[in-house]
Amino acid sequence: MLARTRAPDVGVYVHLPFCERICPYCDFAVEPAGRLAPELERRYLEWLEVELDLALAGPARPAAGRVLRSVYFGGGTPSLFEPASIERLLGTIRKRFAGEPEEVTLELNPGTGEIGRVPGFRAAGVTRLSVGVQSLRDETLRKLGRAHTAAEALSGLEACLRGGFESVSTDLIFGAPGQSESEFLSDLERVIRLGVPHISAYALTIEPETPFARARARGKLALPDEDTLLAAGRRLRVGLAASGFTQYEISSFARPGHASRHNQRYWLRRDVLGIGVGAASLVESSRWKNLRARSEWEARLADGRLPVAESESLTEQDARRETLFLGFRRLAGISRAAYLRRFAEAPERRFGAEIRELRELELIEDRKGRIRLTERGILFADEVFLRFVAC
Amino acid sequence: MDRIRNFAIIAHIDHGKSTLADRLLEVTGTIGTRQKVDQFLDKMDLERERGITIKAQTARMQYRARDGRDYILNLIDTPGHVDFRYEVSRSLSACEGVLLVVDAAQGVEAQTVANAELAVAAGLEVIPVLNKIDLPNSDPERVLQEIEDVVGVPADGALQVSAKTGAGIHEVLEAIVTRVPAPQGDPDARLRALVFDSWFDPYQGVAMLVRVVDGSLEGRERIRLCSSGAEYDTSLLGVLVPEVQPVDRTSAGEVAILCASIRDPRAVQIGETVTAAREPAPEPLGGFQPVQSMVWSGLYPTDPGAYESLRVAISKLQLNDSAIFAEPETSDALGFGFRCGYLGLLHMEVTQERLEREYRLDLIITAPTVVYRVKCRDGSEVSIHRPSDLPEQGEIDEIAEPVILTQIHLPPQHLGGVLALCQARRGVQRDLAVHGERRAVLRYELPLSEVVVDFYDRLKSVTRGYASMDYELLEYRPADLCRVDILLNGEAVDALSLIVHRESAHGRGLAVIRQMKKHIPRQMFDVALQASVGSRVIARVNVKALRKNVTAKCYGGDVTRKRKLLEKQKAGKKRMRKVGRVEIPQAAFLAVLSTTDGER
Ligand SMILES: Nc1nc2c(ncn2[C@@H]2O[C@H](COP(=O)(O)OP(=O)(O)OP(=O)(O)O)[C@@H](O)[C@H]2O)c(=O)[nH]1
Ligand SMILES: C[S@@+](CC[C@H](N)C(=O)[O-])C[C@H]1O[C@@H](n2cnc3c(N)ncnc32)[C@H](O)[C@@H]1O
Ligand code: SF4
Ligand SMILES: [Mg+2]
Numbered sequence: 001m002l003a004r005t006r007a008p009d010v011g012v013y014v015h016l017p018f019c020e021r022i023c024p025y026c027d028f029a030v031e032p033a034g035r036l037a038p039e040l041e042r043r044y045l046e047w048l049e050v051e052l053d054l055a056l057a058g059p060a061r062p063a064a065g066r067v068l069r070s071v072y073f074g075g076g077t078p079s080l081f082e083p084a085s086i087e088r089l090l091g092t093i094r095k096r097f098a099g100e101p102e103e104v105t106l107e108l109n110p111g112t113g114e115i116g117r118v119p120g121f122r123a124a125g126v127t128r129l130s131v132g133v134q135s136l137r138d139e140t141l142r143k144l145g146r147a148h149t150a151a152e153a154l155s156g157l158e159a160c161l162r163g164g165f166e167s168v169s170t171d172l173i174f175g176a177p178g179q180s181e182s183e184f185l186s187d188l189e190r191v192i193r194l195g196v197p198h199i200s201a202y203a204l205t206i207e208p209e210t211p212f213a214r215a216r217a218r219g220k221l222a223l224p225d226e227d228t229l230l231a232a233g234r235r236l237r238v239g240l241a242a243s244g245f246t247q248y249e250i251s252s253f254a255r256p257g258h259a260s261r262h263n264q265r266y267w268l269r270r271d272v273l274g275i276g277v278g279a280a281s282l283v284e285s286s287r288w289k290n291l292r293a294r295s296e297w298e299a300r301l302a303d304g305r306l307p308v309a310e311s312e313s314l315t316e317q318d319a320r321r322e323t324l325f326l327g328f329r330r331l332a333g334i335s336r337a338a339y340l341r342r343f344a345e346a347p348e349r350r351f352g353a354e355i356r357e358l359r360e361l362e363l364i365e366d367r368k369g370r371i372r373l374t375e376r377g378i379l380f381a382d383e384v385f386l387r388f389v390a391c
Numbered sequence: 392m393d394r395i396r397n398f399a400i401i402a403h404i405d406h407g408k409s410t411l412a413d414r415l416l417e418v419t420g421t422i423g424t425r426q427k428v429d430q431f432l433d434k435m436d437l438e439r440e441r442g443i444t445i446k447a448q449t450a451r452m453q454y455r456a457r458d459g460r461d462y463i464l465n466l467i468d469t470p471g472h473v474d475f476r477y478e479v480s481r482s483l484s485a486c487e488g489v490l491l492v493v494d495a496a497q498g499v500e501a502q503t504v505a506n507a508e509l510a511v512a513a514g515l516e517v518i519p520v521l522n523k524i525d526l527p528n529s530d531p532e533r534v535l536q537e538i539e540d541v542v543g544v545p546a547d548g549a550l551q552v553s554a555k556t557g558a559g560i561h562e563v564l565e566a567i568v569t570r571v572p573a574p575q576g577d578p579d580a581r582l583r584a585l586v587f588d589s590w591f592d593p594y595q596g597v598a599m600l601v602r603v604v605d606g607s608l609e610g611r612e613r614i615r616l617c618s619s620g621a622e623y624d625t626s627l628l629g630v631l632v633p634e635v636q637p638v639d640r641t642s643a644g645e646v647a648i649l650c651a652s653i654r655d656p657r658a659v660q661i662g663e664t665v666t667a668a669r670e671p672a673p674e675p676l677g678g679f680q681p682v683q684s685m686v687w688s689g690l691y692p693t694d695p696g697a698y699e700s701l702r703v704a705i706s707k708l709q710l711n712d713s714a715i716f717a718e719p720e721t722s723d724a725l726g727f728g729f730r731c732g733y734l735g736l737l738h739m740e741v742t743q744e745r746l747e748r749e750y751r752l753d754l755i756i757t758a759p760t761v762v763y764r765v766k767c768r769d770g771s772e773v774s775i776h777r778p779s780d781l782p783e784q785g786e787i788d789e790i791a792e793p794v795i796l797t798q799i800h801l802p803p804q805h806l807g808g809v810l811a812l813c814q815a816r817r818g819v820q821r822d823l824a825v826h827g828e829r830r831a832v833l834r835y836e837l838p839l840s841e842v843v844v845d846f847y848d849r850l851k852s853v854t855r856g857y858a859s860m861d862y863e864l865l866e867y868r869p870a871d872l873c874r875v876d877i878l879l880n881g882e883a884v885d886a887l888s889l890i891v892h893r894e895s896a897h898g899r900g901l902a903v904i905r906q907m908k909k910h911i912p913r914q915m916f917d918v919a920l921q922a923s924v925g926s927r928v929i930a931r932v933n934v935k936a937l938r939k940n941v942t943a944k945c946y947g948g949d950v951t952r953k954r955k956l957l958e959k960q961k962a963g964k965k966r967m968r969k970v971g972r973v974e975i976p977q978a979a980f981l982a983v984l985s986t987t988d989g990e991r
Contacts, residue, residue: 013948205942230938250941266948280948287951310951322950325957361915379939380915382960389957391965 009067010283011265012093014048015276017076017294020111024145024211025204028076029278029292035113036080044276044294045085049092050301051275056096058306060273060283068097069270070262071104073126079108083120090125103128103166103261110156111148118163128260129160130169130200135176136187143177157194167258169198174232175224176204181232188236192243197258201236202251203229233379249330250381267329269322277307285314316343318390320350325388328364328381333372347371354387392644393573397465397602399447399482401510402492403500403859404471407522409433409444410554411492411563412468418560419452419464421632432468432633437744444470445741446711447478447588449485449600449646450633456568464567465646471502473861474735477682477714480509481587481661484679485602485646488516488571490563491544495521495529495551498830499537501800501861507542516571519549520563525556533829540826541800574644581672582606582614584649584665587679590711595627597653597710600646601665604676607642613668614651617675621658622668623651656706661713682714683864684732686843687776688739689720689757689886690746691728693968693977697752698727704750705729708742715742720777724884724970725755730776733759736843736984755968757886758983761839764791764867779885781874784925790890791867793839796821799850801858803831808853816841817870817892836865840890844984875900875929877907878921879973889983899983901930906982911975913937918973 018033018040019026033040056064071093073086090104105128106121108114121129135141136150148156160168170191174184191199204223206212215221224232237247245253249267252260265272274281278292288311291297300307314322320343327334339347348355355371358364363377363384377384400408409430416422422431432448433439452464467482469475483489489510493503510517519538521531531551538546550566552559584601592598608614610628615621627650629635641647653659662678692701705717716732733739736759743756763775766789767782775781781790797818801809803825813820813835821834837846842862850858875896877887891899900922907920911934918934942956967974 203942226938233939266950272948274948278949280951282948282950289949289951312951322954325954326950379941380937381941382957383915383940385957386961386964389954389961391958391961 007067008062008271009069009099010063010097011070011072011262011270011272012068012097013072013074013262013272013274013276013279013281014078014089014093015076015274015279015290016044016073016078016081017277018044018080019075019077020080020109020147021145024215025207027207027210030076031294033080038082041081041085045089047298047301048089048275051307052092052096054301054304054306055273055275055281059286059288059308059311060281063271063273063283064096066097066271067099068094068101069099069103070265071101072262073104073106075107077109077114077132078106079114079117079121083117083124086121086126087124101127105130105169105260105262107132108156108160109148110153110160112152115152115156115159118159122163122165127165128167128169129163129165130171131157131160133157133170133187133191134173135179135184136190137179137183140176140179140183144173154190154194157191157196161195167198167260168196169200169258169260170196172199172201173204174201174236175229177222179224181224181228181235184232185235185239188239192240192245197255198260199240199245199253200251201253203233230379237378247331250378264330267326269319269326285319287312287314317350319343320347321388321390324351325385328371328373328377328384328388331372331378333364333367333370336369336371351388358384358387392576392578392642394461395463395465395574395644396488396567396571397467397486397574397644397646398488398490398567398571399467399469399479399486399510400490400492401469401479401483401506402471402522403494403497403502403506404443406471406492406494406497406500406503407554408471408492409468411490411520411522411552412448412450412466414554414557414560415464415466415564416450416452416633418557418564419454421450421452435745436748437741443472444468445472445475445478446470447482448633449588449631451630451646452632454564454568457565458568462568463645464564469506471506472737473502473505474733474738474741475714476505476509477734479506480513481679483510483513483515484585485587486515487574488518488567490520490567491517491538491542492520492522493534493538495524495531495534496526498530498534499541499800500859501798502859504542504798504800505861507544511544517544518566518570519544519546521549521551522554524551524558525553533827537826537830541830541832576603576643577605578607578643580605580643581670582608582665582667583672583674583676584608584647585676585678586659586661586663586665588711589659589661591656591707592650595650595652597650597656597659598627599649599659599663599665600631601649603641603643603645603647605643605672606667607640608647608649608665608667610637610639614649615666615668615671616659617664617666617672618660619658623653626650626652656710659710682716682734684714684716684762685734685839685864686736686739686759686761687730687732688759689722689725689728689755689777690717690731690743691722691725691755691757691886691968693753693755693966695726700750701729701746701752701754704746704752705731708745708749712742712745714738722757722779722886724886725757725968728755732776753966755977755980757980758889759843760890761793761843763793763872763890765789766791775890777885778874778888778890779876781888781890784873789869790872791869792872794836794865794868795839795842795862796865797835797837797842797860797862799833799835799858799860801831801833801854802829805854805857806831806833809833809850809858812846812849812853813837816846837862838868838870839864873924875903876923877903878919878923878928879970879975880919881921882971883923884970886980887983896924897929900924901932903983904930904932907979908932908934910979910982911973912967914972914974915940916972 106126107130133153240253277297280289291309297307447469469479535546583605584603586599588600629637664675666672717729720730818835818837825831871893876883904920917936922930
């Protein structure tokens with residue numbers, strides 16, 4: 001009854017949890033694996049393939065055979081895997097779906113070992129690299145517990161840019177311990193000058209139960225103050241705009257044509273099947289999330305069962321809430337027409353008071369048929385999202 | 392009836408009443424050792440967490456005495472803290488004797504004296520029991536002397552026990568049988584039963600704990616409440632052993648639990664006389680003295696929509712705690728709520744926690760205040776239960792405040808510090824008695840408002856924990872008082888006003904807003920906090936605006952995780968109350984409490 005403009009399609013996320021060592025701020029599903037033993041690599045791949053088929057026979061069944069739009073190898077450090085492994089995985093995935101993916105991203109850490117594999121990844125079918133640079137200052141990289149130096153990051157990034165990819169992205173962290181505003185801005189400038197067409201800049205989040213959280217609790221972590229963060233954030237947006245980048249999501253900036261297709265699927269609530277430890281999926285009205293511990297994940301698969309830790313079935317109201325609190329992450333905001341098409345009502349129908357209040361607080365605005373964050377709203381985005389979750 | 396003994400265990404806080412009750416229940420086989428948990432009768436989670444008794448509890452035991460006969464012993468374990476004194480006095484109405492427990496190491500403390508006085512005044516047999524004789528620092532000789540000198544009860548018949556090891560427990564049971572008188576009363580007279588405790592049971596409705604004074608009651612009988620004349624059919628008659636055990640009949644001298652499908656919690660008042668509908672007694676029993684609330688504060692639902700649930704919850708809780716007084720009030724800042732009277736701050740805290748836990752409410756409680764009496768220029772007199780009701784300065788002729796007589800027990804070496812503390816709180820010394828090297832009893836007249844705030848904590852810290860105190864209301868005295876208003880972004884918030892002595896107005900006003908600043912989270916705009924007397928601003932602080940609030944970390948597709956984090960954040964905000972645009976957490980409303988002398 002509700003006409004959808006797009007035929008249902010799908011993206012696939014593959015979680016590769018191994019890292020050379022674990023950064024003290026990280027709380028992703030990761031495990032230290034040095035250079036990653038070939039035996040471990042092979043075994044993990046095999047289980048991934050088992051999971052893929054189990055999922056497609058189970059809750060992801062509606063997605064089987066759909067057009068595959070994007071694939072994302074995330075981590076962890078996917079670049080620890082051999083290009084041949086990535087090629088094999090990509091092949092397996094593509095066989096289960098139709099069409100040709102428009103974007104195949106792989107996260108790469110710019111260490112010496114990984115850089116040699118860049119041509120191999122290209123040949124394996126990767127079209128986009130996301131390079132975990134984080135900082136271009138040795139001192140800061142050391143404090144962040146990173147495995148690479150600034151020089152390696154720079155030459156690695158250059159190698160990626162020359163590698164013939166359709167797009168290359170760089171992750172930067174601001175608000176790192178001891179990092180000043182000017183240090184961050186000079187990193188940013190160098191990255192822009194190299195010609196990177198996509199930049200993700202994240203304010204360091206201190207996640208509970210990480211070594212950083214413990215250090216902070218003991219008063220042993222000197223973090224930049226709010227003014228520094230605020231100034232860095234503002235100059236980041238101004239600087240990137242001046243260089244021809246568009247901020248298309250709160251922490252993502254792209255030159256025309258370089259916005260990440262896969263990541264936008266999340267904000268637009270398009271189906272993504274995630275496989276691997278800790279991976280999250282959305283297929284139609286089901287969300288589920290895998291076990292984070294590899295031993296448990298494997299044990300379930302060995303048992304012929306899906307390694308799901310939690311799952312939920314979303315109601316229409318859940319879907320409306322998500323559409324809004326995820327949609328506001330994109331600076332283009334939420335299209336009223338799309339919302340109306342999907343839910344046959346205006347956002348105000350259920351969230352009138354919230355929208356009115358946020359407008360009065362000047363955190364959101366109406367512009368050309370869309371509701372979106374204002375400049376101030378970008379700074380207080382959590383205040384906006386909050387209004388649309390339940391409780 | 393000569394085989395029944397009704398007794399209560401009374402003592403100063405923590406002297407081991409509940410632990411002694413455990414041993415009595417065990418030795419008589421009332422609870423098996425399998426059910427064993429410490430302080431078995433402390434049933435509320437709150438009691439277990441805090442390690443104190445809040446509600447008196449009853450248990451019926453069977454005991455074969457050394458004379459070879461079987462006795463029914465009704466035990467009532469009572470709380471020790473001053474704020475729950477009313478529980479003790481009501482319990483005593485169902486007893487003929489008490490075990491006065493005294494910690495053999497600590498000795499006599501303020502509530503030992505106060506509770507013993509209640510028992511003596513009620514004409515009960517008092518059996519002193521020295522507890523904790525297993526402690527290496529116990530000193531029975533000295534403590535026996537203190538019982539004679541300070542409490543004024545003969546100590547020659549005192550028992551010595553350890554509720555921990557079980558030593559001496561049989562002697563306690565024998566003493567109960569031989570020394571506590573059997574209940575009196577006429578089993579053939581018309582039924583008169585005194586309701587001395589009650590609670591609301593979701594299935595049975597109002598449950599009444601009664602002492603049958605005269606006559607007898609059958610399991611299916613129709614009863615009548617003397618005060619209202621209302622009649623009900625008994626739906627449950629039982630005894631507590633300690634869980635409910637139905638019985639067919641109960642008669643004079645016994646303690647029983649009675650339910651009659653009464654759904655309205657307000658239908659039954661503590662002190663009510665229950666009689667039989669077919670042959671009602673002509674005269675009700677005496678009932679209880681009404682309680683006098685010491686402190687008052689406002690109680691509001693955090694979610695304004697929960698007012699009705701709060702109203703119902705309060706009336707149910709009042710059934711179980713008749714010392715709570717409540718009347719509806721409205722506040723400009725907080726909307727509809729209740730002004731509640733309590734026996735003290737612990738009572739207030741416990742009430743809030745019980746309402747929140749037992750009735751799943753989220754509450755805002757405003758700063759406690761005492762009741763002031765104001766004489767106005769036009770000759771009228773008003774009682775002020777909340778500071779914002781104080782008339783304008785120009786209309787006031789005189790303000791009088793309640794003064795209490797405090798009895799402080801302390802080791803003499805700490806006298807200097809305690810005298811200084813009382814002096815700083817505008818106290819007037821009454822007298823001082825020293826009993827031996829270990830104990831002095833100091834009596835002071837103090838404004839109640841000066842004691843409410845943090846006097847007890849300060850007393851404990853000045854004496855390294857060795858002092859105890861008790862108090863009673865003395866009289867109202869005129870004093871130079873004024874109202875301090877607290878303004879949020881220029882608007883006075885009625886729920887935050889306080890009445891203080893004029894000389895400390897500036898210090899207290901500043902201390903309160905500084906304390907509030909610590910609790911009010913930064914918001915999207917600046918929040919100005921001011922304290923004023925009349926139209927004059929006497930202190931000001933600012934809560935600087937939050938400049939950003941966004942966690943933009945990449946969560947990949949893990950939308951559930953991000954959503955849960957947001958939900959948690961939102962729940963935190965919901966527990967705050969919005970006053971104007973400002974979100975205020977509960978702690979900020981009580982800022983006035985944490986005002987320490989250092990900040991004055
Ligand atoms: N060593 C020792 N400790 C005891 C004895 N009796 C009680 N205690 C301890 O004293 C503390 C207080 O005991 P309770 O039985 O809770 O005291 P209470 O008098 O019921 O306290 P309130 O109800 O709060 O007034 C607990 O930690 C007990 O374990 C005893 O005979 N010997
Ligand atoms: C899923 S991680 C994996 C990328 C790669 N392993 C790396 O660390 O370079 C993606 C990005 O999230 C960001 N990130 C990870 N932990 C973070 C934290 N605690 N606070 C802010 N950003 C974080 C980093 O910028 C990282 O590049
Ligand atoms: S390299 Fe990336 S994924 Fe691995 S531990 Fe560090 S931040 Fe986490
Ligand atoms: Mg107790």
